[in-house]
Amino acid sequence: MGDSIRVGLSSYWAGRPTRFRRDDTFACVRALLDSPDTRGMGLLPIVISLGTELRVSGLVSGDRPIAGQELATLLAEGHAHAIEHPLAPEATGPLCAAWLGSAFVRACEDADAPEVPFEKSEMTRIPRLGWYLVDSPAVVFAALDGWLRKTFVAAIDRRSREIAELLSWVEPNRDETRTALYLTGTKDQRERDLKWWARLERDAGRADVTDEALRHRIDATCSRIFLEWRPPMTTPALPGPWAHVALAERCAERLAPPIDPFPEDPSRSSVAQAIRIAREAAIRGKPADRDEVESTRVALLDQVHRSWQDAQISSQIHPHALHAVESALFGAERGPADTHLDQALLSMQHGIAEIVYPDITWQPLPALWAHFRARADRAVYNDAQWLSRWASNEGVTASFFERPLWPEGPPVAWEDHVARFRNRLFSARSSSEH
Amino acid sequence: MDATFAEMPANEVRLGHALRGGSDAVEEAVGIACGTHPLLPRQPADQDAVDAAESALGVAPDARPVYAYLGDLHPALGTVGLVLERSWLRTLNGVTRCDSGGLIGRRGAFAILTNTETTSTLQALTFSGASLHAWEPAFGTELADSYRDGVTGYVNGEEPDVSAWQDARVKCFHQAVSPRDRRLWTWEARLGAGPAPDDVVALAFSRSAAAVLEDLHRRGLDVPDTVRVLYGSSSSEGAQFHDPAVRSLLAGGA
Numbered sequence: 235m236g237d238s239i240r241v242g243l244s245s246y247w248a249g250r251p252t253r254f255r256r257d258d259t260f261a262c263v264r265a266l267l268d269s270p271d272t273r274g275m276g277l278l279p280i281v282i283s284l285g286t287e288l289r290v291s292g293l294v295s296g297d298r299p300i301a302g303q304e305l306a307t308l309l310a311e312g313h314a315h316a317i318e319h320p321l322a323p324e325a326t327g328p329l330c331a332a333w334l335g336s337a338f339v340r341a342c343e344d345a346d347a348p349e350v351p352f353e354k355s356e357m358t359r360i361p362r363l364g365w366y367l368v369d370s371p372a373v374v375f376a377a378l379d380g381w382l383r384k385t386f387v388a389a390i391d392r393r394s395r396e397i398a399e400l401l402s403w404v405e406p407n408r409d410e411t412r413t414a415l416y417l418t419g420t421k422d423q424r425e426r427d428l429k430w431w432a433r434l435e436r437d438a439g440r441a442d443v444t445d446e447a448l449r450h451r452i453d454a455t456c457s458r459i460f461l462e463w464r465p466p467m468t469t470p471a472l473p474g475p476w477a478h479v480a481l482a483e484r485c486a487e488r489l490a491p492p493i494d495p496f497p498e499d500p501s502r503s504s505v506a507q508a509i510r511i512a513r514e515a516a517i518r519g520k521p522a523d524r525d526e527v528e529s530t531r532v533a534l535l536d537q538v539h540r541s542w543q544d545a546q547i548s549s550q551i552h553p554h555a556l557h558a559v560e561s562a563l564f565g566a567e568r569g570p571a572d573t574h575l576d577q578a579l580l581s582m583q584h585g586i587a588e589i590v591y592p593d594i595t596w597q598p599l600p601a602l603w604a605h606f607r608a609r610a611d612r613a614v615y616n617d618a619q620w621l622s623r624w625a626s627n628e629g630v631t632a633s634f635f636e637r638p639l640w641p642e643g644p645p646v647a648w649e650d651h652v653a654r655f656r657n658r659l660f661s662a663r664s665s666s667e668h
Numbered sequence: 669m670d671a672t673f674a675e676m677p678a679n680e681v682r683l684g685h686a687l688r689g690g691s692d693a694v695e696e697a698v699g700i701a702c703g704t705h706p707l708l709p710r711q712p713a714d715q716d717a718v719d720a721a722e723s724a725l726g727v728a729p730d731a732r733p734v735y736a737y738l739g740d741l742h743p744a745l746g747t748v749g750l751v752l753e754r755s756w757l758r759t760l761n762g763v764t765r766c767d768s769g770g771l772i773g774r775r776g777a778f779a780i781l782t783n784t785e786t787t788s789t790l791q792a793l794t795f796s797g798a799s800l801h802a803w804e805p806a807f808g809t810e811l812a813d814s815y816r817d818g819v820t821g822y823v824n825g826e827e828p829d830v831s832a833w834q835d836a837r838v839k840c841f842h843q844a845v846s847p848r849d850r851r852l853w854t855w856e857a858r859l860g861a862g863p864a865p866d867d868v869v870a871l872a873f874s875r876s877a878a879a880v881l882e883d884l885h886r887r888g889l890d891v892p893d894t895v896r897v898l899y900g901s902s903s904s905e906g907a908q909f910h911d912p913a914v915r916s917l918l919a920g921g922a
Contacts, residue, residue: 267745267907268745268747268874268875268876268877268900268907268909269689269690269747269874269876269877270876271691271876271879271880273879273880273883274876274879276875276876276879276902277875277902277906277907278876278907279745279906279907279909290745291906292906292907293906293907293908293909294903294905294906294907294908295908298847299847299849300745301775301776301777301849301851302776303714303770303773303775303776304743304776304849304851306713306714307713307714307743308689308743308745308746310713311686311688311689311713311743311746312688312689312690312693312747313686313688313689313743313745313746313747314689314745328906330906330907371902371903371904371905371906371907372904372905375902375903375904376904378902379904399883399886402879402882402883402886403879403883404879405875405901405902406875406878406879406881406882406899407875407878407899407901423886430885433893433897434897434899437870437896437897437898437913438898438899438911438913439913439916
């Protein structure tokens with residue numbers, strides 16, 4: 235860039251969109267602005283040359299001229315990266331670059347994050363740094379926005395801090411990024427993050443933001459992103475109390491894996507025992523034996539509740555999953571007078587969220603919790619529809635319990651969440667036993 | 669999109685200083701705000717021109733100043749910038765009505781000046797030594813007389829009305845075609861020392877730089893509460909280098 239580069243011709247550039255084909259032989263992208271980082275992905279403004287003119291494109295404020303010396307300063311001081319990218323004759327403005335850093339791509343692969351929204355084969359490579367392509371801000375932003383939303387869901391569903399941090403390398407200031415970081419962080423991280431975000435909001439001159447307001451915004455973000463079909467609030471009318479007990483048993487069964495102390499040996503497991511008792515009562519259409527229920531209840535307290543207390547996971551007295559199992563057990567004993575179905579349903583709904591986010595289920599994040607219960611609610615609705623057709627006052631056919639527990643599949647990464655929860659729940663017990 | 673703010677007096681316009689880009693600039697900016705990293709004079713990108721300008725202004729080779737711009741972050745499209753309080757002017761050595769290096773190096777619109785007139789022009793446009801005290805009234809007068817929106821117009825990069833000007837910038841201005849390079853009329857300040865932490869009003873980060881700061885913050889880096897942190901962003905309309913609050917602060921706003 236020499237001194238011969240002249241400041242632009244306003245008449246040509248006055249309107250938007252700009253068509254870069256006055257002389258197709260020399261319309262060329264000369265630089266990527268905003269210092270592309272190998273760890274990031276995003277929308278970058280660019281410098282385009284048209285003959286002797288230089289122009290910055292991809293700014294919210296519209297295109298603007300830039301002097302050759304000014305660009306030289308940006309390049310020399312590391313604010314921009316020089317490239318030589320001829321523009322296609324049909325290219326129309328405004329234009330910008332989509333940036334994809336090499337380290338960012340590797341980090342996405344390592345974290346098993348959703349695929350990046352740009353095809354590397356359609357981009358131009360800058361060795362050791364990354365790839366770029368030139369397109370309109372609307373197109374580039376739409377691709378980034380779609381990826382952000384998809385990746386937000388992945389971070390939340392899998393409770394992956396690694397994925398949440400990737401969002402921060404794309405749009406650090408977005409609500410999705412903050413929400414994902416908040417939900418996947420430790421207690422200390424959450425407290426520090428809330429203070430930091432409140433401060434950034436204040437610094438930007440926006441309203442004074444409290445922790446509570448930020449938490450509301452976190453839930454509002456979940457509400458905006460998780461658009462899911464939820465079954466009607468009322469389940470179909472069930473024929474008789476034993477259909478209720480059967481439905482409660484299914485709730486318990488869904489939540490059994492994270493709290494089952496002996497998943498490999500049902501004969502030792504109080505959880506497996508409780509589920510068996512509830513199932514048999516529902517099939518027989520007769521209450522369970524009181525002594526057997528009592529001994530199972532004591533065993534549940536000993537095998538699961540004690541571990542919960544030792545692990546100090548949350549302020550709840552019991553894990554909700556244990557409540558679900560106990561509710562099915564008590565329904566089997568006290569049916570037909572009191573089937574405990576409502577307690578079992580409620581415990582299952584809370585329990586799923588608790589397995590995924592055991593440390594924050596006490597927080598008022600209704601949209602998030604609704605997201606986690608949605609799949610289970612649909613499974614219950616599915617079961618209830620079946621029971622409304624096939625169950626009777628006398629009991630439920632055994633084949634009901636052979637139906638898939640999760641017709642749409644379990645919650646995302648359910649096995650990982652179960653393993654993580656079990657590890658925490660039973661680690662204290664394992665170490666004391668050793 | 670230009671910032672609009674209540675009319676501010678020129679004697680409240682703050683200073684802007686852009687740090688060199690890259691990841692290190694983010695830590696450097698925070699270090700300056702914390703007082704752990706001094707802002708030192710640096711080798712300019714256009715060294716020949718800056719050396720020549722300093723020589724013309726009688727700046728000793730071993731006393732290179734720290735440069736800042738009144739009401740502007742320069743370069744405007746840099747990734748990390750500081751907004752600095754006027755208290756930093758306690759170390760002021762000189763003020764020029766335009767970019768001194770660009771003028772003496774005949775860069776851009778200054779190219780029509782001859783080599784022989786650059787030095788005298790630079791000296792005529794500069795306040796230093798005995799005339800230093802006069803810069804502030806002159807700055808106020810120029811902003812009031814040349815910009816329809818006064819300080820707001822100047823900070824937003826509006827082109828000045830040069831009809832009342834009587835210096836060599838006028839012919840440079842008329843020779844260039846609008847939109848013109850704002851270094852023709854952006855006032856440059858040269859300071860004898862870097863700012864103290866109390867002088868730092870805000871740190872402005874582009875979107876990319878903000879991502880780096882967020883990463884450093886997650887690893888434990890703290891920014892003093894007394895300093896405002898402002899982020900750029902992107903949308904379907906493109907990139908916004910700095911939050912609109914940056915211009916408001918440069919204009920002297922709260």
